[in-house]
Amino acid sequence: MKSIAIIGAGPVGLHLGFALLKASGFKVTIFSDRTPEQYGDAKLSNTAAFFSYVQGKEQELGINFWDDVTPRGKGIHLEAHLPTGDTIASIDAAFRDGVTAQGVDYRIRIPRWMQEFSQRGGDLRVESIDAGRLDEIAGEFDATFVAVGKGAMSRLFSRDEERSEFDRPARHMGVLLLEGQSITGPDAWPEVGFPHLRLHTIFGVGDVFSIPMYGKPGVACRGMAFEAIPGSPFDQFSEAASGDDLLQIGLDLMRKYLPGDVPEFSQATLCEPGSWIVGALTPTIRKPVGYTESGHAVMGLGDVVMLTDPLAGQGANNGIRMVHRIAEELVDLGSKPVEADWMHRAFEDYWDDYGQYPIEFTNRLLKDPGPPLMVILQAAGSDQRVADAFATAFTDPKTMVPWLRSVEDAKRFVTQAQQSASPPFRQAV
Numbered sequence: 001m002k003s004i005a006i007i008g009a010g011p012v013g014l015h016l017g018f019a020l021l022k023a024s025g026f027k028v029t030i031f032s033d034r035t036p037e038q039y040g041d042a043k044l045s046n047t048a049a050f051f052s053y054v055q056g057k058e059q060e061l062g063i064n065f066w067d068d069v070t071p072r073g074k075g076i077h078l079e080a081h082l083p084t085g086d087t088i089a090s091i092d093a094a095f096r097d098g099v100t101a102q103g104v105d106y107r108i109r110i111p112r113w114m115q116e117f118s119q120r121g122g123d124l125r126v127e128s129i130d131a132g133r134l135d136e137i138a139g140e141f142d143a144t145f146v147a148v149g150k151g152a153m154s155r156l157f158s159r160d161e162e163r164s165e166f167d168r169p170a171r172h173m174g175v176l177l178l179e180g181q182s183i184t185g186p187d188a189w190p191e192v193g194f195p196h197l198r199l200h201t202i203f204g205v206g207d208v209f210s211i212p213m214y215g216k217p218g219v220a221c222r223g224m225a226f227e228a229i230p231g232s233p234f235d236q237f238s239e240a241a242s243g244d245d246l247l248q249i250g251l252d253l254m255r256k257y258l259p260g261d262v263p264e265f266s267q268a269t270l271c272e273p274g275s276w277i278v279g280a281l282t283p284t285i286r287k288p289v290g291y292t293e294s295g296h297a298v299m300g301l302g303d304v305v306m307l308t309d310p311l312a313g314q315g316a317n318n319g320i321r322m323v324h325r326i327a328e329e330l331v332d333l334g335s336k337p338v339e340a341d342w343m344h345r346a347f348e349d350y351w352d353d354y355g356q357y358p359i360e361f362t363n364r365l366l367k368d369p370g371p372p373l374m375v376i377l378q379a380a381g382s383d384q385r386v387a388d389a390f391a392t393a394f395t396d397p398k399t400m401v402p403w404l405r406s407v408e409d410a411k412r413f414v415t416q417a418q419q420s421a422s423p424p425f426r427q428a429v
């Protein structure tokens with residue numbers, strides 16, 4: 001039986017842990033710097049909505065504990081604005097083929113999964129791992145995976161200069177989990193007709209998106225993110241001293257830039273005092289293999305190797321997809337040792353096949369895709385098949401590459417979307 005160590009009990013580490021327990025033939029230990037109670041009681045530090053691929057994996061693994069209580073996003077309402085306030089595109093688009101987005105507050109999800117992992121025979125150890133301890137662990141276990149997210153240990157893995165397009169944050173964000181009938185009730189935005197992600201882009205200023213979620217302390221809510229282009233008039237979130245403060249800053253900005261959504265959001269309140277985040281991250285791709293003090297190879301996973309801005313909701317979806325591939329390849333490896341070459345190849349295979357696409361998609365949105373995006377939005381405004389294909393592509397970016405690379409590519413995407421059979425728009429209701 002192979003002994004596997006996973007450092008970090010985030011969604012990526014836990015998905016790998018559950019997948020290996022299910023596969024059998026592995027003795028799996030996860031090291032977490034927090035107990036489940038500590039994680040659940042902490043202020044919000046991270047969050048994510050999962051699309052259908054991840055939801056399917058959670059069903060397979062039997063860890064989809066919130067299906068009955070979590071509101072699903074079934075499509076997107078997208079508006080693109082000029083800083084003057086002029087709206088240049090507005091589309092309502094349903095995800096095709098029953099695809100949904102499902103967000104559960106990590107402070108509910110992760111503690112429950114940690115407990116479940118122990119109950120299924122996994123070894124959950126509460127210990128904050130430093131470089132010296134990692135060296136010991138890597139010497140003791142047959143393979144060690146590092147899934148510490150943005151934790152300091154990610155720096156063990158060197159930055160991939162060729163694949164990292166940013167050397168500083170592309171957005172400064174303020175994130176809130178909000179509740180209230182005006183944003184979660186059956187009458188919220190009836191003109192759209194189904195529960196949806198709302199995405200407003202204000203060119204040159206920033207973005208505001210919100211998504212139906214299930215939040216602490218157990219309520220239907222919307223996860224709302226303000227994403228400011230650094231130095232733009234939106235860039236005020238670092239001044240927030242509390243969640244209520246952040247909400248007021250956000251509402252003031254909305255009054256100026258997005259007055260249409262103020263009636264709904266001004267009636268909403270914070271789910272609980274810790275339901276907010278202010279911060280920024282530098283999107284960074286890292287080399288997948290790092291070496292401990294005495295030279296043991298360890299493999300980075302999830303945000304450690306593919307850290308991306310939350311704008312397009314791709315980070316966790318991509319990291320979790322990656323670890324299911326890794327789990328399959330570990331099974332295929334059988335009794336052979338897990339060596340650095342295998343780690344490199346496993347990452348490169350994933351990157352070539354899928355990982356690069358969510359990263360490219362997000363980067364293009366962050367960098368303002370300009371004319372190619374306008375080609376698609378204009379077509380989407382008058383043709384529901386294009387709008388729905390565009391929305392669905394958010395949930396699986398590989399389906400749209402290379403649509404934003406050039407105007408010609410965008411036109412090809414439009415033609416393909418028009419030719420493909422699409423279910424009637426309102427079917428998502």
Ligand SMILES: Cc1cc2nc3c(=O)[nH]c(=O)nc-3n(C[C@H](O)[C@H](O)[C@H](O)COP(=O)(O)OP(=O)(O)OC[C@H]3O[C@@H](n4cnc5c(N)ncnc54)[C@H](O)[C@@H]3O)c2cc1C
Nearest residue numbers: 008010012033049129149151302303310313314315316317
């Ligand atoms: C505001 C926001 C919104 C987002 N929205 C989305 C979205 O809608 N969809 C999406 O796909 N992604 C989204 N993301 C990204 C997503 O949250 C991350 O990609 C995902 O959580 C990464 O998972 P991970 O397990 O790699 O890292 P993490 O979730 O960061 O988990 C790492 C864990 O390791 C622990 N740890 C750290 N250091 C150590 C140590 N030394 N020893 C032991 N344990 C350690 C940490 O405490 C943490 O629990 C969002 C991110 C943010 C910030």
